[in-house]
C-alpha cells in the first residue's frame with residue numbers, strides 16, 4: 001500500500017523552521033482500525049496474563065501509557081506494517097533520506113478521569129544550561145518524534161513552535177519553574193484527529209496536558225538517523241529486540257537492525273555528551 005500523503009520539500013523546510021509538522025489524513029480509516037484492533041489484542045493478552053502493562057483501570061480496559069510495542073510480548077504486525085507503509089516515507093524525508101534506526105515505539109494513554117498533566121519540558125537537554133543552543137544545533141536534523149492519535153479530538157499535546165534550536169528564554173524558564181499550569185509564552189494546543197500525525201523535534205518546549213483525564217490512545221514513537229549511536233535514554237532494548245527482529249516486515253526489521261548495529265557495548269552517552 002502506498003503512503004496516503006507525501007511530504008514535500010516545503011513541508012521539510014516548515015518542519016526544520018518550526019520544529020513540528022502536522023500531516024493531516026496521513027493514514028487511512030483501515031489503518032486506524034487495524035491499529036485499534038492491535039491495541040485491543042494487546043489488552044486481551046495483558047488481561048490473560050500473557051504480557052505485562054500498566055493500567056489506569058483494568059476492569060474498564062483502560063491501559064496506562066505503554067512503551068516498547070515492538071518487544072516480542074507486545075508486538076503486533078499492525079504496528080510494523082504501519083511503520084513500513086505509512087510512516088517510513090515521512091520519517092526518511094524528514095531525516096534527509098538517510099538510513100533510519102528505531103529509538104522508541106509506544107502509545108500514550110489516558111482515561112477514566114485520571115488527570116495527566118506534564119510539566120513543560122524539552123526531552124533531551126537541560127533548559128537554561130550553558131551551551132543549550134549549541135547542543136540543540138549540533139543534533140539538528142538527526143532525530144524525529146511523532147504523535148498519532150487513534151481516538152477523536154486529541155487536544156493533549158501543547159508545544160511552543162520554533163523553540164527547538166535556541167536557548168530557553170527567561171520567560172520560559174520562569175514559567176516552568178513556577179507552576180506547570182502557568183501558560184507558556186507562544187504555546188499552542190495541537191488539534192489532531194485519527195489519521196493525523198504530528199512530527200516534532202523532542203527538544204521543542206512541550207508537554208502532554210489532559211487535566212480531565214479524557215480517553216486518549218496516541219501512538220508515540222521516535223527515530224534517529226541510523227549512524228547516531230544509541231544513547232542512555234533509549235539503551236537496553238538490544239537483547240529483547242534481537243529475539244524477533246528477523247520476523248518483522250522489512251522496514252521495521254531494518255530500523256531495528258540499525259538500532260542493534262549502533263548499540264554501544266557499555267556506557268551509553270547522553271544526548272548532551274555526544
Ligand SMILES: O=C(O)CCC(=O)C(=O)O
Pocket residue numbers: 108118123147156157206207208209
Ligand atoms: O503526552 C504527550 O503528548 C507528550 C509526551 C511527552 O512529552 C513525554 O512523555 O516526554
